Amino acid sequence: MAARAQKKASPADDRSELFNEEFLKKLEYLHMVSRKTFVGSNRADRRMRKIGSGIEFADHRKYSMGDDFRYIDWNVYGRIDKLLLRLFEEEEDLHIYILIDASKSMLIGEPLKLHYAMQMAAALTYIGLANLDRVGIVPFSDGLHPHLPVARGKQRIFKVFDFLRKIEAGGPTQLETVAESFVHRYKRKGLAIVISDFYDPRGFEEGINSLRYNGFEPFVLQIYDQKEVNPNFHGDLTLVDCETGVSKEITVSKALIEAYQREHDKYCDELSNYCSSKGIPYFRTHTQIAFDELVLKIFRVGGFLR
Amino acid sequence: MNLLAPIAPGTIATVAAVLGGLLVLAYILKMRRRRFEVPFSMLWQRVLKEKEARSLWRHLKRWLSLLLLLAMVGLLLLAVLEPILGGKSNNARSVVIIIDASASMKTLDEGPDGTMSRLGLAKEKVIQLLDGMSAGDSVMLMRMDGRATPLSRFQSDIPKLKRIVKDIVATDTPAHLRSAMSSAADALRMRQKPHIILVGDGAYEERDLRSFTWSAEEVSPVTEDGGTEESFQERRLSVVDLGDIEVRYQTVGQAADNVGIIGFNVRRYISNKLNYEVYIEIQNFSKEPASRRLVLYNGDSEIDVKEIQLKPGERSARIFKDLGGGDKSVLRATIESLDDKAAPDAFALDDEAWALIPENKRQKVLLVSEDNLYIEAALLIFEHLDVDKLTPPEYEKRLTASELESYDAVIFHKYTPELLPPSETHLLYFQPSGDHSPFPVTGVLSGGRVTSISDTHPVMRWVTMDDANFANLHTFAVDRSKAEVPLAQSIRSPIAAAKKEGRRKIAAFGFDIEGTDLMLRVAFPLLMINTMDWFAGADSDLITTYTTGKRARVPLDGTYGISEVSVATPTGKKYKAPLSEGYATFFASEVGVHTLTAHEEGAEVATISLASNLSNAAESDIEPSDELILGGKTLAPPAAGTASYPQSIWLYLTLMVLLLLLVEWYTFNRRITV
Numbered sequence: 001m002a003a004r005a006q007k008k009a010s011p012a013d014d015r016s017e018l019f020n021e022e023f024l025k026k027l028e029y030l031h032m033v034s035r036k037t038f039v040g041s042n043r044a045d046r047r048m049r050k051i052g053s054g055i056e057f058a059d060h061r062k063y064s065m066g067d068d069f070r071y072i073d074w075n076v077y078g079r080i081d082k083l084l085l086r087l088f089e090e091e092e093d094l095h096i097y098i099l100i101d102a103s104k105s106m107l108i109g110e111p112l113k114l115h116y117a118m119q120m121a122a123a124l125t126y127i128g129l130a131n132l133d134r135v136g137i138v139p140f141s142d143g144l145h146p147h148l149p150v151a152r153g154k155q156r157i158f159k160v161f162d163f164l165r166k167i168e169a170g171g172p173t174q175l176e177t178v179a180e181s182f183v184h185r186y187k188r189k190g191l192a193i194v195i196s197d198f199y200d201p202r203g204f205e206e207g208i209n210s211l212r213y214n215g216f217e218p219f220v221l222q223i224y225d226q227k228e229v230n231p232n233f234h235g236d237l238t239l240v241d242c243e244t245g246v247s248k249e250i251t252v253s254k255a256l257i258e259a260y261q262r263e264h265d266k267y268c269d270e271l272s273n274y275c276s277s278k279g280i281p282y283f284r285t286h287t288q289i290a291f292d293e294l295v296l297k298i299f300r301v302g303g304f305l306r
Numbered sequence: 307m308n309l310l311a312p313i314a315p316g317t318i319a320t321v322a323a324v325l326g327g328l329l330v331l332a333y334i335l336k337m338r339r340r341r342f343e344v345p346f347s348m349l350w351q352r353v354l355k356e357k358e359a360r361s362l363w364r365h366l367k368r369w370l371s372l373l374l375l376l377a378m379v380g381l382l383l384l385a386v387l388e389p390i391l392g393g394k395s396n397n398a399r400s401v402v403i404i405i406d407a408s409a410s411m412k413t414l415d416e417g418p419d420g421t422m423s424r425l426g427l428a429k430e431k432v433i434q435l436l437d438g439m440s441a442g443d444s445v446m447l448m449r450m451d452g453r454a455t456p457l458s459r460f461q462s463d464i465p466k467l468k469r470i471v472k473d474i475v476a477t478d479t480p481a482h483l484r485s486a487m488s489s490a491a492d493a494l495r496m497r498q499k500p501h502i503i504l505v506g507d508g509a510y511e512e513r514d515l516r517s518f519t520w521s522a523e524e525v526s527p528v529t530e531d532g533g534t535e536e537s538f539q540e541r542r543l544s545v546v547d548l549g550d551i552e553v554r555y556q557t558v559g560q561a562a563d564n565v566g567i568i569g570f571n572v573r574r575y576i577s578n579k580l581n582y583e584v585y586i587e588i589q590n591f592s593k594e595p596a597s598r599r600l601v602l603y604n605g606d607s608e609i610d611v612k613e614i615q616l617k618p619g620e621r622s623a624r625i626f627k628d629l630g631g632g633d634k635s636v637l638r639a640t641i642e643s644l645d646d647k648a649a650p651d652a653f654a655l656d657d658e659a660w661a662l663i664p665e666n667k668r669q670k671v672l673l674v675s676e677d678n679l680y681i682e683a684a685l686l687i688f689e690h691l692d693v694d695k696l697t698p699p700e701y702e703k704r705l706t707a708s709e710l711e712s713y714d715a716v717i718f719h720k721y722t723p724e725l726l727p728p729s730e731t732h733l734l735y736f737q738p739s740g741d742h743s744p745f746p747v748t749g750v751l752s753g754g755r756v757t758s759i760s761d762t763h764p765v766m767r768w769v770t771m772d773d774a775n776f777a778n779l780h781t782f783a784v785d786r787s788k789a790e791v792p793l794a795q796s797i798r799s800p801i802a803a804a805k806k807e808g809r810r811k812i813a814a815f816g817f818d819i820e821g822t823d824l825m826l827r828v829a830f831p832l833l834m835i836n837t838m839d840w841f842a843g844a845d846s847d848l849i850t851t852y853t854t855g856k857r858a859r860v861p862l863d864g865t866y867g868i869s870e871v872s873v874a875t876p877t878g879k880k881y882k883a884p885l886s887e888g889y890a891t892f893f894a895s896e897v898g899v900h901t902l903t904a905h906e907e908g909a910e911v912a913t914i915s916l917a918s919n920l921s922n923a924a925e926s927d928i929e930p931s932d933e934l935i936l937g938g939k940t941l942a943p944p945a946a947g948t949a950s951y952p953q954s955i956w957l958y959l960t961l962m963v964l965l966l967l968l969v970e971w972y973t974f975n976r977r978i979t980v
Binding site for chain 2: 199225248259267
């Protein structure tokens with residue numbers, strides 16, 4: 001499905017230079033680094049490990065009524081007098097789904113958080129494609145936006161760039177709704193990289209849980225802008241939520257700013273702690289950090305590729 | 307605490323209420339808030355929920371800010387009221403100190419070596435009085451010379467009042483005691499414990515000293531000459547009621563000897579305008595005989611010197627006749643001691659007087675007539691006229707050949723030419739006729755008489771024509787809308803008229819000299835000289851010598867529509883004086899020659915010089931009066947008050963407002979009170 005035509009872009013949302021020659025060089029460098037990193041630890045290209053009908057022995061399990069007799073391990077039965085079934089590893093291509101938050105809150109920041117998310121998505125897509133994985137891109141806000149179907153092949157990277165450039169942003173963030181729609185649409189399980197600011201008034205837990213419960217492996221990448229953490233306004237103001245339009249008259253003082261910063265950190269820590277508790281890889285970054293640095297950091301820490 | 311400012315408490319309360327209301331309203335309405343877009347307002351809401359618990363302090367901070375502003379407004383208004391610390395005293399007085407700054411206060415007879423002026427000592431005395439003011443006393447300073455001038459309002463700021471006193475200078479005008487006392491009494495009306503302290507030398511007019519009463523009831527309804535009810539009311543209004551006012555007098559002055567010029571004037575002779583006579587009056591105010599040398603100057607040239615012996619108190623009037631020396635119009639008279647080694651006069655101001663000789667110039671007159679001895683004779687008696695005579699054909703021939711000399715005035719007798727001399731030449735017609743008459747001839751009266759004359763016009767001044775007989779009179783059409791003026795009428799028909807055409811002045815008489823007996827009367831030469839004077843712009847009624855301290859209206863020719871005149875004083879000061887309907891209001895504060903100049907659109911329109919002299923016997927009588935009797939009551943010297951310095955705190959209040967402003971600014975910028 002083609003991405004919806006982008007409405008007239010604001011000057012800040014100029015995407016023409018997002019994927020320029022410089023960007024491509026960085027991608028190539030990241031790809032080389034990724035190859036150095038993973039050669040040795042994983043000899044083959046990365047595969048999805050699944051217990052099934054492969055040729056490499058994986059494990060035993062008890063025989064149940066209806067199981068195929070051909071997989072009963074008769075040697076074991078001879079030794080311990082128990083019917084056990086031999087299990088083999090089934091190998092298949094890794095599916096990587098990159099979910100990009102394209103809500104209105106991502107249109108804030110310098111550079112825009114959405115642009116940063118696009119560059120991250122492009123980098124991760126390139127690395128995935130270069131490693132013969134299948135990669136699809138799914139923008140979302142309060143629902144799923146038109147997506148880039150899952151496909152493989154390094155040559156697809158330019159289609160990816162085109163797709164990313166045409167992503168239309170807008171609407172509030174609704175992670176739970178999005179996750180439910182996503183799991184219903186994509187039956188093939190795989191790695192689900194969620195790139196978002198996670199500013200969802202309903203919370204992030206249900207959305208991530210939905211991915212987990214449906215067999216996807218979530219990978220959380222939280223992006224924020226430094227000015228969100230250090231607002232530079234003071235005095236009597238009306239604050240307007242850019243997504244919900246809810247306004248609030250407040251008087252901003254230094255103490256209030258400090259309280260807000262604590263609250264912002266607390267919110268991010270909640271997300272971090274949640275991911276840690278569930279064994280979900282979690283990275284937090286602001287838009288001033290170069291995307292390639294972040295990718296290298298991800299490589300170093302691990303979790304994205306095995 | 308006392309409040310000094312002359313502002314009604316109700317007014318201040320109204321201003322305070324309005325300002326306070328506006329401030330509170332501004333706080334209620336608040337400022338229009340700026341809008342900021344945030345990505346996730348939920349975080350702010352969480353913060354604000356926490357803050358709600360502390361909202362009481364937040365509101366309190368806002369109230370603190372409002373209270374700070376209200377306090378600032380309150381302090382400012384209090385500062386405007388000029389509060390003083392020093393305790394409210396029921397004995398606080400309202401005092402007007404009148405400082406005599408008249409001419410006699412220039413007398414140098416004070417100080418250890420007698421070189422200090424009376425005004426200098428008076429200022430020291432006033433400063434002593436100010437130092438002795440009790441707490442809460444409010445003082446107004448008033449300068450008295452030819453007019454009363456308040457120098458301050460009622461206030462207790464002693465240092466400020468002292469500064470004002472130090473700046474006082476004496477003028478050359480006589481003291482106008484009645485005006486000063488009347489102004490002081492008016493200023494003290496309705497005030498608590500009113501006091502007037504007069505500091506001067508007592509050189510005041512006797513008439514002024516009698517024009518006070520200590521009770522309006524004392525004015526008798528019946529006068530010795532049997533005054534009416536109206537005159538009784540007028541007398542009650544003419545006296546200054548000093549009832550309920552404590553009046554004290556502080557005398558200054560030591561010397562008593564003075565000889566001064568108390569009258570000086572000059573006038574031209576009507577018959578011989580080139581010569582003039584001078585009147586001078588000198589008085590010896592001392593108790594010893596005095597001798598003086600009187601010197602009369604025209605410009606810088608001495609034109610007469612006389613030695614004068616004066617008995618004690620003697621007044622001597624002298625007339626210097628037939629003076630004609632010098633070519634300046636400014637006359638100066640001085641009196642000097644015969645003994646060159648004698649000490650200079652303590653009061654030098656009246657040793658010199660000034661007068662201006664009315665302007666007069668020699669005029670060249672052409673008589674165009676077949677032959678008329680009466681006119682020639684009338685013209686020949688005035689020595690300042692140079693008269694030429696031409697017959698009408700000769701006049702026409704010379705004028706046509708452009709050989710006619712330049713004349714100030716031309717007289718046409720029974721001849722009305724078409725060709726006229728240049729436009730600066732003034733014209734006088736006797737019985738003009740025909741189309742070229744300056745005034746259209748409307749008819750001829752046989753045996754007519756003059757029934758009325760316009761005696762306000764300079765041409766007809768002092769002229770009587772009632773009993774003159776005329777064989778025939780031409781009557782003229784006079785257009786008053788063109789500023790043409792009938793000079794004489796015979797039963798409402800103008801038989802003489804005058805007008806101005808640009809710079810040219812024209813007069814026309816409808817009678818023939820040969821057909822009247824007017825030329826046998828005094829009126830005829832008078833008519834001729836009046837006309838010549840009018841042509842020359844000389845006004846024999848113009849007074850050019852005035853006394854200082856008196857207001858005068860001085861005519862300035864050609865200044866209609868101009869509203870002010872520039873006055874240059876003898877010492878070079880310049881000020882503006884009002885000018886209305888061609889008359890300037892002149893008030894001289896200095897002895898000497900003043901110059902009045904009227905300008906229109908930057909160009910000088912008219913100028914006149916005026917002399918002014920003290921010429922006031924009461925002022926020249928410099929013997930100080932140790933006691934002063936006002937309205938029959940001897941004034942006591944001022945009583946010493948209980949010295950106390952009331953402290954004005956308006957400055958501190960203003961500083962406090964500034965401090966609060968800084969606090970407000972700091973707390974706002976540090977986000978403490980927002």
